[in-house]
Amino acid sequence: MRxxxxxxxxxxxxxxxxxxxxxxxxxxxxxxxxxxxxxxxERTDLQSNVRAGAIIVPNELREINNVExxxxxxxxxxxxxxTSLRYRAMRGIGFVCQTPTAGEVRIKKTTxxxxxxxxxGRDAGYVFMEGADPDVSTDDTWQPVTITGVAASTCxxxxxxxxxxxxxxxxLTSVPVGTPVRLYEVMxxxxxxxxxxxxxxxxxxxxxxxxxxxxxPLVDATGLAFEYLDKNGAATAVNGDIKSIRLTIRGITNQAxxxxxxxxxxxxxxxxxxxxxLLRNAFRP
Amino acid sequence: xxxxxxxxxxxxxxxxAVFALVVIGALVAGTFFAGRLEQQSGENTLFATQxxxxxxxxxxxxxxxxxxxxTMLALVAGGSGTTLSSVSLGGSVTGTPSVxxxxxxxxxxxxxxxxxxxxxxxxxxxxxxxxxRLNQVNVKVNAGLTAxxxxxxxxxxxxxxxxxxxxxxxxxxxxxxxxxxxxAGVRYNGQxxxxxxxxxxxxxxxxxxxxxxxxxxxxxxxxxxxxxxxxLTLTGNISGLAAQTTGNPPVCDTSLQNNWGAPTxxxxxxxxxxxxxxxxxxxxxxxTGEGQxxxxxxxxxxxxxxxxFYGPVIVTGGVNIRGTGSDDVKFYGGxxxxxxxxxxxxxxxxxxxxxxxCAIRRAxxxxxxxxxxxxxxxxxxxx
Numbered sequence: 001m002r003x004x005x006x007x008x009x010x011x012x013x014x015x016x017x018x019x020x021x022x023x024x025x026x027x028x029x030x031x032x033x034x035x036x037x038x039x040x041x042e043r044t045d046l047q048s049n050v051r052a053g054a055i056i057v058p059n060e061l062r063e064i065n066n067v068e069x070x071x072x073x074x075x076x077x078x079x080x081x082x083t084s085l086r087y088r089a090m091r092g093i094g095f096v097c098q099t100p101t102a103g104e105v106r107i108k109k110t111t112x113x114x115x116x117x118x119x120x121g122r123d124a125g126y127v128f129m130e131g132a133d134p135d136v137s138t139d140d141t142w143q144p145v146t147i148t149g150v151a152a153s154t155c156x157x158x159x160x161x162x163x164x165x166x167x168x169x170x171x172l173t174s175v176p177v178g179t180p181v182r183l184y185e186v187m188x189x190x191x192x193x194x195x196x197x198x199x200x201x202x203x204x205x206x207x208x209x210x211x212x213x214x215x216x217p218l219v220d221a222t223g224l225a226f227e228y229l230d231k232n233g234a235a236t237a238v239n240g241d242i243k244s245i246r247l248t249i250r251g252i253t254n255q256a257x258x259x260x261x262x263x264x265x266x267x268x269x270x271x272x273x274x275x276x277x278l279l280r281n282a283f284r285p
Numbered sequence: 286x287x288x289x290x291x292x293x294x295x296x297x298x299x300x301x302a303v304f305a306l307v308v309i310g311a312l313v314a315g316t317f318f319a320g321r322l323e324q325q326s327g328e329n330t331l332f333a334t335q336x337x338x339x340x341x342x343x344x345x346x347x348x349x350x351x352x353x354x355x356t357m358l359a360l361v362a363g364g365s366g367t368t369l370s371s372v373s374l375g376g377s378v379t380g381t382p383s384v385x386x387x388x389x390x391x392x393x394x395x396x397x398x399x400x401x402x403x404x405x406x407x408x409x410x411x412x413x414x415x416x417x418r419l420n421q422v423n424v425k426v427n428a429g430l431t432a433x434x435x436x437x438x439x440x441x442x443x444x445x446x447x448x449x450x451x452x453x454x455x456x457x458x459x460x461x462x463x464x465x466x467x468x469a470g471v472r473y474n475g476q477x478x479x480x481x482x483x484x485x486x487x488x489x490x491x492x493x494x495x496x497x498x499x500x501x502x503x504x505x506x507x508x509x510x511x512x513x514x515x516x517l518t519l520t521g522n523i524s525g526l527a528a529q530t531t532g533n534p535p536v537c538d539t540s541l542q543n544n545w546g547a548p549t550x551x552x553x554x555x556x557x558x559x560x561x562x563x564x565x566x567x568x569x570x571x572x573t574g575e576g577q578x579x580x581x582x583x584x585x586x587x588x589x590x591x592x593x594f595y596g597p598v599i600v601t602g603g604v605n606i607r608g609t610g611s612d613d614v615k616f617y618g619g620x621x622x623x624x625x626x627x628x629x630x631x632x633x634x635x636x637x638x639x640x641x642x643c644a645i646r647r648a649x650x651x652x653x654x655x656x657x658x659x660x661x662x663x664x665x666x667x668x
Binding site: 022026029030033034036037040041044047048051055059062063065067074090092093095113114115126128130134135136137138140141142176177178179180182280281284 | 301
């Protein structure tokens with residue numbers, strides 16, 4: 001029966017001390033693991049953000065057309081700034097499936113290749129125009145058209161998009177079947193601040209949208225930078241001379257994380273990725 | 286009772302240890318999971334990039350020589366395309382180009398890049414395209430016969446500026462030809478002599494042009510520019526022309542000096558072979574046969590026999606075309622001769638020079654090389 005009376009005070013104290021040591025060790029271990037885990041997740045997010053930006057932006061920009069000393073319709077870079085860029089973003093290509101009228105172009109649906117379907121008001125287009133001399137390429141042009149309507153239609157037995165062109169373009173009536181038609185919308189990429197954080201923002205200027213955050217957070221003020229380079233790789237301020245765009249994305253972790261283990265400093269980590277986008281349609285054959 | 290106490294102590298330690306292990310394990314597993322996701326995401330990006338690069342490489346290879354004008358011209362606008370030789374970038378990364386004709390002058394070169402795993406399963410696919418056309422020499426033929434010096438047309442010869450399409454090209458399937466338009470029969474800046482039963486027709490029949498010179502006769506390119514892109518340099522005179530094939534399936538044997546294509550045999554592999562033929566010095570062509578392309582002679586040209594040629598003939602010296610009795614020499618396209626110090630241009634016997642915009646166009650296009658459109662040629666494709 002004496003054995004059932006419990007522990008002595010000494011035993012309890014010893015047990016408590018052991019418990020404290022063990023619990024403290026476990027807590028420290030858990031805390032460190034949790035910090036490392038969170039830091040890892042933050043770094044992963046950071047790298048994903050930066051990498052996503054380095055994929056999305058070049059994909060948007062590489063189809064840009066540019067002509068040295070060209071006209072406004074030949075130069076797709078509209079407003080280049082160090083932290084923002086307004087440009088014509090190509091959204092798809094289709095091919096004329098019946099002789100157009102001055103106010104309508106039909107594109108066979110199965111030949112359309114785009115990131116989405118054509119949208120009236122949002123999209124505008126270019127129709128290829130063979131020059132007067134069909135044997136040379138130097139007189140070829142792309143006729144800009146404004147698309148005010150997109151309707152389901154047909155080309156014979158084939159399903160087609162009927163693009164309403166307004167104002168009308170008389171020259172379209174001479175366009176042969178098979179002629180390529182390219183659609184675009186005017187977009188703007190910028191360093192966008194929301195809720196006290198900076199983001200890569202995008203908006204469709206054509207659609208009158210407000211800027212939406214795409215990736216982030218980015219480093220304030222320097223999180224997004226565009227450099228515009230000419231054929232020699234030198235910086236240029238002439239829109240038509242731009243042959244490539246150097247993009248710098250500086251990401252930052254959403255929260256401060258511990259650097260270098262439990263004894264390290266706590267701060268937000270930054271990462272940077274630079275990519276140079278060659279404008280595929282800025283180089284003449 | 287002692288056994289019971291021992292059991293209780295073991296249980297507490299085990300619970301604490303298990304709890305700690307579970308929590309730590311969950312955190313570590315979460316970290317590994319996040320890391321694995323990040324790695325896979327990175328790999329996917331890499332695979333997609335490899336597929337894109339393979340597509341770009343395939344397109345570059347096609348434009349760099351893999352795609353010929355003959356292949357392009359054999360396609361029908363609006364018809365199905367043809368697949369070209371693929372490119373392999375290290376075994377599991379391949380790019381496959383194809384081309385289809387959109388209009389009479391525009392083609393779409395498309396390339397699909399794929400990244401497979403070791404087992405052949407598809408990991409990534411990207412598709413890009415280029416709108417292309419043919420880059421041809423800039424020669425403007427504005428008359429059946431163009432000459433700077435004296436022109437003599439005699440015998441039963443005919444010089445015609447009436448736009449003619451060879452009858453073989455009008456049968457099904459017809460050759461794609463421009464809208465006909467007549468030009469002058471003879472355009473000259475010198476003296477024109479018409480003798481015997483010779484006929485000169487055109488719109489007008491004869492046109493004296495005092496502005497005609499060696500510098501502007503060809504319309505755009507210079508003779509030196511043309512010979513710089515020659516694809517068949519002759520080493521001697523030609524005795525007979527014959528289109529020949531090699532291999533199985535047969536392809537046109539372009540290595541032969543006397544193979545200048547098969548302009549009237551649509552089923553021949555040489556039907557769309559258009560050499561730019563160059564010869565330095567006087568050239569004599571005799572025998573029988575037919576050919577096509579662009580004939581450049583830096584010297585005098587003598588033709589005798591039953592020879593038919595389809596395309597522009599440009600000679601820096603004099604041209605002497607001589608039919609012999611029942612044999613005819615027929616040039617469809619246009620002859621341009623630059624008078625120097627040698628013979629004047631002569632047409633005798635049953636020689637015929639007939640302007641043909643279709644023959645000229647086929648020769649110029651057929652000898653051309655594919656190039657991207659000057660603007661908006663590169664296309665991101667989504668299928």
